[in-house]
Amino acid sequence: MTLKTAAPAPAAVARRAEHQARRRKGKSPYPYWFYLPAAVVYTALFLVPTFASFFFSFTRWTLTDFTFIGLDNFVQFFQEPALLKGLTNTFIYGAVTSTLKVVLGMLLAVLLTSRIIARGYLRSVIFFPVLLSSIGVGIVFTVLMDPSKGMINEALAAVGIEGPAWLVDPAWALLSVAMVDVWKGVGLATVIYIAGIVSIPQEYFEAAKMDGASSVKCFFNITLPLARPATATVIILSLIGGLRSFDLIWAMTKGGPGFTSDVIASVIFKQYQAGFYGLSTAGNVVLFLIVTAIILPLSMFLNRKEVEQ
């Protein structure tokens, strides 16, 4: 929005806009104290905790009293042996889940916007896992993925495949959780894509068919580029979700075996559990900065493309 208005703005337009703004300001239909309740709630629930957490991240804190120790917590946090593993895992997890959600979500959306039987039913079935509690899903899949007695490996054994040890094999643990995350979250991506695809005018497809384009060509030249806003939304939502993911990992592996499926959030949680409140707050500040540093440029990039188009 701002880009659109700002781009063609010669001085005159800008001045007029300023005028309007001032006039609107003067004639505001609400007195200032109208904003007070919202301001109080916002200050108490968002501003104060945010600044308090920035402050406590510089202290050694026992919840009742604190000692100011400067940047020690951050030094300690970056020396944390599990941190490097946690950081790498966070990026792997975020990238794997959001890529799979984009690809699978797109394919499922194409399928579910085509003329197939029981379309409404299939659409709701794909969305159901989104409504489930992560902890419940985690516990169920932990049972299903048991290496010797789990249903998944028993089914694989029935067709002669020896399944991996899913959650307890260090090479598989993180990917196993990521796959469950995709299963649980792909419904939301699909719904966003369905909305995106349905809003593409039907005329384009008709015209393409007239010219003799195959359905593959239609997909790559019409659906994919015109569903770009949907792609941007899905990528941003699933990447934010992936980077700060915690509940599913905690329910399924608790970061294990050892530290092999630790992500930043679980490293922080374990520090909090151990009573290192200052240290874990510093970790949260770091996590906040990392997520911002990735999402902000990415969202600006994706949205700019959207405007140009």
Added chain:
Amino acid sequence: MTTSRRRPWGSLTVGVTALAVALTGCAGGSGGSAGGGESKTITWLVDNTENTVTYAEQIAKDFNAANPNITVEVETRPQGGEGDNIVKTRLSTGDMADLFSYNSGSLFHQISPEQNLVPVTSEPYMANVSESFKPVVTAGKEVYGVPVGTGNAGAVLYNKKVYEKLGLSVPKTWSEFMANSRKIKDAGIAPIIQTYQTTWTSQLFVLGDFANVAAASPGFATDYTANKAKYATDSAAIKGFEHQEEAAKAGLFNEDFASATYAQGLEKLANGEGAQYPILSFALPEIKVTFPDKLNDIGLFPLPGEDASKNALTVWLPGGVYIPKSTKNLEEAKKFQAFIASKAGCDSQTKAVGANGPYLVKGCDLPADVPTAVKDMLPYFEDESRNSPALEYLSPVKGPALEQITVEVGSGIRSAKDAAALYDEDVKKQAKQLNLPGWN
């Protein structure tokens, strides 16, 4: 039409009113009993293991029989890190029950006793408490708790039937233990049970080895607290990590060690599917509940070290019952503490769950029919040169990540040397949080 449209609002109103009545009713009830003066209700927070809850309910009942106007309500919390978190949070928000059970030793120091707890050093009932227990619930100059439960051991529980069948004798050194284990493996039985789905169980090779460390270098605990001794560089201390690595590399664990749980481990041990399980003797009451007829097939020996003549048992002291400063029923809470630290208190525990080790209250004798594994354990308790408290009772320094580290050693993800060094890094955070001298 209009009436049917109004109906949902009607039912909502009814719902809200009902909720409000329930809430105020609840508050009124508790206010009434507190203001009554004649009969009082006090609360006691304990962990949620079946064993603890069973004896806690029994103590509460027997206490109420002796003091009819005080009722004790038992509340439960989860175990492990989650439980620690709840205790710390409830203490610092002033929302703790009138009494609570919690670990003694290093975990006790982490709940800021001087700030949060009522000292009971000069209470008459403290004379009943064993002198060996007092140091582990002391902070500064004050004593804060009474023992509940029995002394325990971090040792190897083994299936005597398997040992008899294969003609094995109890090992006194690590090499004898490995030789036994190989023979058991050849007989097609899992020699050493490991259960890494329940992560804390992976620590026993290291924690249960401490009596051997203390025998080899007696000053280790003091130097460790002062940041002078390290697991990675002390040749005796690193043995625990090395033993775990050696056993893992020799393929002596049960096949499903990575996904097995504590309960499954106990099942394997009781059924003779596995022969030896390094674990805390807290497991005995659980075996008693689940496999009562197998309890006496289970024996116990200390984790063996290098020297047969120094074979000693690593001992876990019972947890304490503490009173938070936030309590409004101090008199009643102290009365209850006195009851726990008396022969009557021990007796009601024995009545509820049997005796699983020696009590640390004077005058509490064990019944004659204790389980075999407890009998195996008692000689070590009676001779002070043959036991040592676990490191967590001698030093407040304990890192939170040991269980993940030992899972990695046992799964072959990390070498023993690496693991010991990593654990030394891990404890730094705890030492700094406690502001110990020599660490900052």
